[in-house]
Structures are given as C-alpha cells and as structure tokens.
Amino acid sequence: MRAVAVASIVVAAVIVRRRRQRVGDARPVSQRSRRARNLELAGLGVNLGGAYASAEARKMFASAERRIEIDDALKLRTAEQVAARLGNMKGALMKVGQMASYLDDGLPEPVRQALAELQADAPPMSAQLAADVVERELGGPPDKVFLEWDPVPIASASIGQVHRAVVTDPASGVERAVAVKVQYPGVDKAIESDLRNTELLGMLMRQSFSGLDPAELSEEIRQRLIEEVDYRIEAVNQQHFADYYRRHPFISVPDVLPALSTRRVLTSELVAGHTWRELLAWDAAERDLAAECLFRFVFRSLYRMRAFNGDPHPGNYLFHGDGHVTFLDFGLVKYFTDDETATFAAMVQAAAVDHDTAKFRRLVERSGLLPPGMPVSTEDVGEYFSQFYEPVREDRTMTWTKEYASSIVRHTFDRSSPIAQYATVPRAFVFIQRINLGLYALLGDLGATGNYRQIAEELWPFVNGAPSTAMGQREAEWLARR
Known part of the structure; x- marks a missing residue:
C-alpha cells in the first residue's frame, strides 16, 4: 500500500509539472489507443518484475539496515518508472495521488515535494476551451447563459476548473453569484479507459500486504473515480448533503442549480471563506473549533446519513470562524x-x-x-x-x-x-x-x-x-x- 502511494504521488507530480508547462492549455486531454496503453503496461510490468527480483537477490546477503535501504530505493525507482510510462493519465493519477496524500510524513524529500505540488491548483485550460464546454453542455456561450461570466478560473484541480458567474434566482428574481465547475474535455474518457488497467495497482499493493487480494479494492477505487467524472452524480451527492445539513449552525454545503448542471458542468451557489492555509495562521482556539466541526461532519455523515465524503483534502473546505465550515467537492462519495x-x-x-x-x-x-x-x-x-x-x-x-x-x-x-x-x-x-x-x-x-x-x-x-x-x-x- 505504501508502495502504491509513493508511486501515485510521484506520477501525479510529473503530471502536474507537465501541465504547468502548458498554462492555459487549449487542447483536450489526449488519449492514445487502448492497445498502445496495454503495450506500455506490459513493458512496465516486465521492468518492475525484473527490478523486484534483483532487489530480492541483493537482500539475501544484506544486513537488516541495508535491506530497508534496498526496499526504499526499489519503491522510488518503481515510482519513477510508473511516472515515465503513465504520465498521460492526468486526472486519474492525480486523484489517486491525492488519495495517498496522508502519507507525506516520513517520505523521501523528492516525494514530499511531489505531494506539495499535488495539493496546489493545477493550471487552467484556455478560456476558449472552457467556453466551448459550457456551450456544448448548456446550449449557449457563457456570456449568454449567465448574466456575468469570469473567463479566468477561481480554482483548478485534477479533472476540472471553477469559474465565477452570476445568474438570476428564479424564485426571488435577485441576482446571485454562482460557482461553475467545468470539466476538462476528454478527461472522463481517458480515466474510464486507463482505470481498466488495475493489474498495476494490484502488483504495487502486494509489495506491502502479501495476503491482499486487490481485485475488490481496485474495483472500488475504479468505480468511485469513474463516478467522480460524472457531475450529475456529484450534483445529487452535493444536494443530498446540502438538504441534510440545511440550517445547521456550523456545517454548510452549497446548493446545486440543477438547471445549469450536466454531466460535465456543475453549477452551485458561490461561497466566500478562508482557506486551509489561512486557517493554520489562526489562533489555537479557532483551529480547535474548526477541527471539531470536521470531526463531527465526518462521523455524523457516516452514522446518520450512511454516507462518506471520501476526499478530505484541504482545498475542499472554506472556514468562516467560530467553527463554521463550508464543505465543497462531493464527487467522491x-x-x-x-x-x-x-x-x-x-x-x-x-x-x-x-x-x-x-x-x-x-x-x-x-x-x-x-x-x-x-x-x-x-x-x-x-x-x-x-x-x-x-x-x-x-x-x-x-x-x-x-x-x-x-x-x-x-x-x-x-x-x-x-x-x-x-x-x-x-x-x-x-x-x-x-x-x-x-x-x-x-x-x-x-x-x-x-x-x-x-x-x-x-x-x-x-x-x-x-x-x-x-x-x-x-x-x-x-x-x-x-
């Protein structure tokens, strides 16, 4: 498990670096053929298998301390090889890498740096490409669908980016600001295709848990990530949490605007608040209240809603003081x-x-x-x-x-x-x-x-x-x- 976490983090960091070299990318996520990806995975499997056999042979005559060094070196080489071969997976590996983000402490410095890059915003796609997605999904260009549209995203991540817009509330007739999440074109197909290759994940995980049968685990991860690229599912998830926690004294979830939400566009009310980094600078009493809110949200949701928002990432919270937290991103539920x-x-x-x-x-x-x-x-x-x-x-x-x-x-x-x-x-x-x-x-x-x-x-x-x-x-x- 630790091996797959290391690999995921390094791979995802390579992806982030490559994408940062193309700020404002005007191209959809590239997809190579299924056969080409399978050939690369087969070659990768041979290389990893050879490296593993070589490491085991060297460990036979090594001291206990040296065996640990050989294991750690193997994990880093494995991560580098995976990064070199699977760098085109983009959204999939960025998400898996973020899922491994709790392993940052105690990892080698190159991996810690990779993790730090994962937690930052990814570079945005071009304004025109985002506008094209909105037009295809909502039936018109952003400046026609919305009263106002900011072409510069306010946030960007592994599979999409968020724009500020303004709409007229149909119930009150009052203008309101909204957050419009736009999915990178082609990322859904790339993830669906690449996540069929679960054998690599299983091979890496067996390095840590020899008795592990990875089939169910790999399928669970695959299914959740495939769901995450369908914003219609996320809209249902988010509204479910918003309805349950409505008028809660310190837990908020933005309402969804279903008429402006589709498979690749998700529109919800825009909330202003303080970031995780800003929270860390607050006094201990405020941090304690925020922590209590996070704890209560996780376990009340589990035991009372029978639901888990499975992405406890610092970027998914906004803080308002006095323990009040707004929870964002319900793609992974x-x-x-x-x-x-x-x-x-x-x-x-x-x-x-x-x-x-x-x-x-x-x-x-x-x-x-x-x-x-x-x-x-x-x-x-x-x-x-x-x-x-x-x-x-x-x-x-x-x-x-x-x-x-x-x-x-x-x-x-x-x-x-x-x-x-x-x-x-x-x-x-x-x-x-x-x-x-x-x-x-x-x-x-x-x-x-x-x-x-x-x-x-x-x-x-x-x-x-x-x-x-x-x-x-x-x-x-x-x-x-x-």
Whole structure:
C-alpha cells in the first residue's frame, strides 16, 4: 500500500509539472489507443518484475539496515518508472495521488515535494476551451447563459476548473453569484479507459500486504473515480448533503442549480471563506473549533446519513470562524448499507467502549478484514487495529500532532506486522481507511485539542451521548428542530 502511494504521488507530480508547462492549455486531454496503453503496461510490468527480483537477490546477503535501504530505493525507482510510462493519465493519477496524500510524513524529500505540488491548483485550460464546454453542455456561450461570466478560473484541480458567474434566482428574481465547475474535455474518457488497467495497482499493493487480494479494492477505487467524472452524480451527492445539513449552525454545503448542471458542468451557489492555509495562521482556539466541526461532519455523515465524503483534502473546505465550515467537492462519495454501518458501529463499540478483543477479532473476521483462523494471536489483532480507535478509547483531552497522525499511518502500513501478511481490505472499508487517516492528518496539522471521546459519544448511534461542548449543544438544538 505504501508502495502504491509513493508511486501515485510521484506520477501525479510529473503530471502536474507537465501541465504547468502548458498554462492555459487549449487542447483536450489526449488519449492514445487502448492497445498502445496495454503495450506500455506490459513493458512496465516486465521492468518492475525484473527490478523486484534483483532487489530480492541483493537482500539475501544484506544486513537488516541495508535491506530497508534496498526496499526504499526499489519503491522510488518503481515510482519513477510508473511516472515515465503513465504520465498521460492526468486526472486519474492525480486523484489517486491525492488519495495517498496522508502519507507525506516520513517520505523521501523528492516525494514530499511531489505531494506539495499535488495539493496546489493545477493550471487552467484556455478560456476558449472552457467556453466551448459550457456551450456544448448548456446550449449557449457563457456570456449568454449567465448574466456575468469570469473567463479566468477561481480554482483548478485534477479533472476540472471553477469559474465565477452570476445568474438570476428564479424564485426571488435577485441576482446571485454562482460557482461553475467545468470539466476538462476528454478527461472522463481517458480515466474510464486507463482505470481498466488495475493489474498495476494490484502488483504495487502486494509489495506491502502479501495476503491482499486487490481485485475488490481496485474495483472500488475504479468505480468511485469513474463516478467522480460524472457531475450529475456529484450534483445529487452535493444536494443530498446540502438538504441534510440545511440550517445547521456550523456545517454548510452549497446548493446545486440543477438547471445549469450536466454531466460535465456543475453549477452551485458561490461561497466566500478562508482557506486551509489561512486557517493554520489562526489562533489555537479557532483551529480547535474548526477541527471539531470536521470531526463531527465526518462521523455524523457516516452514522446518520450512511454516507462518506471520501476526499478530505484541504482545498475542499472554506472556514468562516467560530467553527463554521463550508464543505465543497462531493464527487467522491461512498454510501453504505444498514448492515455495513452496523458493522462499523459494532467494531467501534468492541474496540473503544467494551475493550473486548475477542469480540473485536470475531467482527474483524466476519467483516472480511482478516480471514478466519489465521495464525496470529487475538492480542496482535487487537493491538494492530486499536491504533484507529486510540483517540476515542479513553475519556480524556488530547492534542493531535503531525507526529501522532503519522505514527498511525506508519503503523497501518508496517510490513513487519504479522497482521499485514493476512489482512485485506473489503470494498466497504476502502474509503473508511482513506477518510480516517485523512481526517487524522488534518487534525494533526491543526494541532487540535479536545476530548474526542466525549464528542464521539454524541455521534455514536449506540450511545447518543449528551452534548459535551458548546458546538455540541448548538448541534443538539438543530437536531431538535429538524
């Protein structure tokens, strides 16, 4: 898993650098033939296989320290080869790289620099190309469809860019500013084609988890990314969250304008706010409130909406002070069944509340995270998975740090753990892990302080605890009015 993260980050950085050399690109995303991509992947597989065999041979007579150096060098060479061969995947690998962004701490400096580039805005497409997309999708040029249209995007990312525009509200007749997300032409087809090649992802992941069957995991990632390039799905997701959190005291989600939204254009209300970088400069009290809002949003959405917004990226939030946060970008959303959310809750209860490792192991095996009867002790199972629940296992005030968040990541991907030999990741858990580790990284960046066990008890359906903070009291009053 760590190997695929390193590879994804470096590949995506190459893509960002190449695109930055073409600011205002006037061309659609290029697509080579399926046969050409398959030939490149076949050649890449041969090269990676040879490098792996060579590294294993050198490790046979090396010291423990030298074996680690050989492994790290192999991962970096693997990333470089993947970058060289798959640099044309653009949106797909940028998204996968961002999904691996919580692994930045402890990585080699070149990879850290690559990650920093991933988190910045990508260069925009040309004004004419964006206008062409709007005309094809909405039936007229932007200056005819909208009262005002700014041809210079206010944000750009892996698969599209955002423009400011003005429309007349059909209900009130009042002019209102909107955000119009325009998809890069051709990126949807490129992603759909290239993500069929999941064998490479599986090969890289087996370097860290020898017992992992990557088929379900690869398919889950592929399906979510394909959904993300259909803005009609994102519009439904975003409006679902907007409706649920309507009039919430500190959680906001912009409403969608469905009449101006299509497969490749998404129009929603424009919200002004402060960025993540600006938030980091605020005082500790404000950062703590923002962190509490992020935590409440993630776990209330999971347990009450049975939905996960699986992209905890710093660019997807706007901050307004006093804990008020606007949440953006709902392209990567996972919905869960009642049985799946019941399983998540039961695992939390066994691990964090009852501290019952035997029961927890049974739940882990039943969920598919670990095959039954593996030759590992119940204590090892409890210790390995307990890291995820550590912040809520005890009723105490804690301060998140970058080092603490990174230690959870390192523990998760520690190949020396006996659990890593047998563990797998069922589809229901793919983005649970992503959001947990991503959220922990954000809280670590903020240096957030709070009693997260008490906050969690308000959100756990098997506890329904009383409000433990001022924000909790405001949320309880909102719930009572719903």
